[in-house]
Amino acid sequence: MVVHLSLSVLDSTSAPSSSSSFEKKSLNTLSLAVAKAKRVVVVTGAGISCSSGIPDFRSSDGLYALVKSRYPDVVLKGRDLFSASLFRDPESTRVFYSFIAELKRSIDAAKPAPTHHFIKTLDSKGKLLRSYTQNIDGFEEKLHISTTGSVKGKEKKMNIKEIKNVQLHGDIHRVRCTICSAESACLAEYLALFREGAPPNCPECTERSNARVSRKARPLTIGTLRPNIVLYDEVHPMGEEIGILSTHDIARKPDMLIIMGTSLKVHGIKKLVKDFAGAVHSPSATNGKSSRGQNASQSSPPVVSSSKRPSTHPQSARSARIVVFVNRSAPPADLASIIDYWVEGDTDTWVAKCEADWRRSRPQDWEIQPTxxxxxxxxxxxxxxxxxxxxxxxxxxxxxxxxxxxxxxxxxxxxxxxxxxxx
Structure with a gap:
């Protein structure tokens, strides 16, 4: 079962009760579990960037609602503007480029949120096995967390140990050619063309074509540049690399999975979370103890609120390997069997409490050892x-x-x- 903990109990104005006391104690226990964890996998979604001023996708004021209200004659649903089929229609293509240019301008002016800094803290403390994000804003790289976007071009070999953040849906700060797949940074001149709804020509295709023309050979078709983000119904250009990274991390036997700011609606992210949760709960990883992951094929257990809490936790967060889901909305019912705790509320609030408890309970982790x-x-x-x-x-x-x-x-x-x- 999923133990439901609400961050609203941290409000000092709320009246104390037995349920709130249980929730506060459980939240403190989770903080200590994070402090003691050694191999943490983090999976994040658009919710962690909302405090930076970047809207999420599915909320009432999210990107889907914004697109639908702004372009009612172009798209029937907001999701349509993020589908690969949009390139079949010149008008939807123009709107897509213009909208992405505006979104990138907002991201460029924004700063990473506290949740991003918390992920950086896990990395600097040597606890982060890997971060997997659905976001395209690139805030992790702004904090110098090495990402898959740092692997430039097809010829460079990916360093599994070096990469700490995996961009599951691409990077809005980069572009790639529709023909030769060459990647490069999204320059200001490209952004200006996108804002007008027109894609720039690929410089590498242009250079190769001009070289052929200079030799009196037939010119090549020149591709156009598009934002290097992954749309619905589209094959991920780094799908193989991401598979290698996730397989490597599962073999490392992570001892904690933290899921933050995502509704887990997309099939691909659901499968990834199930795989990691299975590794966290696996009997071999818990020295023969029972595994929550073994029940994944059974009917989904209910979410248990603090008012109907069990006499004991499904797992002791202090010592067991756990899966934590931090989000304003509940996890999907078909994933309830693999999630131990649902922390309802803002991710920034939870990471702030988590770090404060960590500093208080284990001050030695924050000391700088002098030589x-x-x-x-x-x-x-x-x-x-x-x-x-x-x-x-x-x-x-x-x-x-x-x-x-x-x-x-x-x-x-x-x-x-x-x-x-x-x-």
């Missing part, structure tokens, strides 16, 4: 002369090798260091 030489400098002793010679190369004009240090006393290195420390 021996840093401690000596703070005490005003300076750095041992021998250490300076080890860490400093004497530059000699015209020399290709560092100069040898001058002969020092016969005192061994430990004696030199002890002499300074004992001062």
């Amino acid at each position: 021996l030489f840093d401690s000596l400098r703070e005490k005003g002793h300076g750095v041992p002369p021998l250490a300076e010679e080890i860490n400093t190369f004497k530059i000699v004009k015209g020399a290709t090798k560092s100069a040898k240090p001058k002969p020092r006393s016969k005192c061994t290195p430990p004696c030199c260091i002890r002499a300074v420390i004992s001062v």
